Amino acid sequence: MSHDAQVYVKSQTEFEYLKRKRKQAMRSQVTTFAIMIFLTLIAFSAVAADFSKYFIVPIILLLAGIQVVLQLYYFMHMSEKNHSFPAFFLFFGALIAFTFVLTFLTIVWWQ
Helix, strand or coil: CCCCCCCCCCCHHHHHHHHHHHHHHHHHHHHHHHHHHHHHHHHHHHHHCCCCHHHHHHHHHHHHHHHHHHHHHHHCCCCCCCCHHHHHHHHHHHHHHHHHHHHHHHHHHHC
16 A cells, blocks of 8 residues: 555635535436426326327327437436537437438338
């Protein structure tokens, strides 16, 4: 064990800055979680209200898409610095997948 290891003690200013930054990040995640719960309740309410399936299916797909984006952006920490390169590839892959599904749905519907 090395006795010459340096220990870094944070100053009060650094401590306060980190505390404020972590509090802001936690507030953002809790708010996002509440929004996702609300979107889920909307989806359940639409199904429970016995609306037409032609109304319910697009609404549920739209709400699911919004939740996927929120989860990727906030809970997978894509909103933080230095995550732009992985986020680019993730969203580009999602765009390719969406285009692929849309293409085959169009082919099936026009046949």
